[in-house]
Amino acid sequence: MMKIDCLTKKQLRDYFISLGEEPYRGDQVYKWIYGKGVKSFSEMTDLPAKLQEKLTHIASFTEIRTLDYRVSTNDGSIKFLFLLEDGNKVESVALKDRGRITLCISSQVGCRLGCEFCTTGRIGFIRNLSCGEILGQVIEVERFLKKSEDTVSNIVYMGMGEPLDNLDEVLKSLEILTDDDGLGFSHRRVTVSTAGLVDKIDKLFEISKQVNLAVSLNATTDRVRDRIMPVNKRFNISNLMTKLRTLPIQKRKRITIEYVLIKGVNDTLEDAKRLIKLIKGLPVKVNLIVFNPGPGSAYSSPTEETVQRFQNYLVENHITAFLRKSLGKDIDGACGQLYAKYNIE
Ligand code: SF4
Numbered sequence: 001m002m003k004i005d006c007l008t009k010k011q012l013r014d015y016f017i018s019l020g021e022e023p024y025r026g027d028q029v030y031k032w033i034y035g036k037g038v039k040s041f042s043e044m045t046d047l048p049a050k051l052q053e054k055l056t057h058i059a060s061f062t063e064i065r066t067l068d069y070r071v072s073t074n075d076g077s078i079k080f081l082f083l084l085e086d087g088n089k090v091e092s093v094a095l096k097d098r099g100r101i102t103l104c105i106s107s108q109v110g111c112r113l114g115c116e117f118c119t120t121g122r123i124g125f126i127r128n129l130s131c132g133e134i135l136g137q138v139i140e141v142e143r144f145l146k147k148s149e150d151t152v153s154n155i156v157y158m159g160m161g162e163p164l165d166n167l168d169e170v171l172k173s174l175e176i177l178t179d180d181d182g183l184g185f186s187h188r189r190v191t192v193s194t195a196g197l198v199d200k201i202d203k204l205f206e207i208s209k210q211v212n213l214a215v216s217l218n219a220t221t222d223r224v225r226d227r228i229m230p231v232n233k234r235f236n237i238s239n240l241m242t243k244l245r246t247l248p249i250q251k252r253k254r255i256t257i258e259y260v261l262i263k264g265v266n267d268t269l270e271d272a273k274r275l276i277k278l279i280k281g282l283p284v285k286v287n288l289i290v291f292n293p294g295p296g297s298a299y300s301s302p303t304e305e306t307v308q309r310f311q312n313y314l315v316e317n318h319i320t321a322f323l324r325k326s327l328g329k330d331i332d333g334a335c336g337q338l339y340a341k342y343n344i345e
Contacts, residue, residue: 005062006130007131007172008172009026009027009030009179013027019054025051028044030182033061034135034182037139040061041056042056061132062133063085064082064083067083068081069081078093078096079093080092080144082137082140084133088126090106092106092140094141094145101150102156104156104158105134105155106159106161107170108125108160111123111160111165113162113165113229115195115231116228116299119294120161128165128169134170135176138155138183139183154190154191164194164201174211178210191212191213192211193215195231196217196229205247213249214257217275221237222236222238225237228265237278245281254284257279257284259275259287259289261289261291261307262291262302263300267310284319287324288307289324311323
């Protein structure tokens with residue numbers, strides 16, 4: 001069965017041509033799926049009844065269902081756990097901050113990069129998500145938020161998985177996400193985050209020219225990064241920073257450097273100094289995230305004072321550095337935690 005909601009606009013046109021139909025039928029179906037959120041051919045009233053009937057036998061829609069959600073009593077952020085057709089589960093989190101909702105979506109079930117501080121990393125890699133499953137998270141959350149007349153303002157590919165390790169499906173999802181007839185998000189509002197798969201970054205920019213990039217750096221020496229992010233043994237800090245310096249970043253855009261502050265690992269003023277050196281001259285902003293320990297984590301959060309000292313040092317040295325609010329522990333905030341809970345309990 002062809003998953004009809006895993007196809008870009010062009011692929012849908014080609015699909016209808018392959019069925020001996022007019023290509024514009026593809027456009028019609030595309031608008032029903034993404035513009036109107038319809039998940040049944042019989043509701044696509046501008047398709048002839050015969051074609052509706054034919055499609056029900058050869059094509060289907062991606063199944064993704066909300067299994068659980070938790071609302072943070074601290075800030076109203078919502079963590080979702082979705083059930084996929086094959087019984088696997090993924091998480092998304094709608095982060096509420098100053099009237100905006102940023103939705104953090106998953107690109108894989110589990111992850112093969114094994115970052116030491118990450119609950120998803122400890123799950124290991126299970127499988128890639130299809131484009132339909134990636135977008136399904138956005139559609140489901142939008143549907144949920146609509147009840148309270150809320151809507152998603154920004155999307156970040158920063159949930160479970162490494163997006164660049166599932167690049168083909170991620171690229172398709174980006175195309176549909178940012179297409180006016182698709183989900184209609186402005187490019188400015190969509191960010192792809194990578195742990196540093198240096199060999200895939202060029203392709204991302206080649207195909208998705210206006211994409212916003214975030215890079216999880218999290219350490220300023222190879223010794224520490226090798227330990228907490230094993231991907232560093234393939235592409236070390238120098239490889240990564242050299243790649244960032246060659247990217248065709250558009251005027252007024254900045255790369256986001258994500259830096260999870262972990263107690264006693266990467267939170268000293270020496271780290272802050274090295275960080276400044278590493279990013280010197282690059283169009284970047286730094287997002288500091290206070291580590292949120294998951295079950296069984298060997299690491300812990302730094303004190304508020306240490307975090308403040310780190311941020312102040314960056315700001316005093318003219319680096320734009322935000323402290324990203326860590327999601328409340330009350331909703332198993334960090335990536336992979338709700339999934340882990342379901343698979344342990
Ligand atoms: Fe994978 Fe990201 Fe977790 Fe690293 S931090 S293991 S890249 S999900």
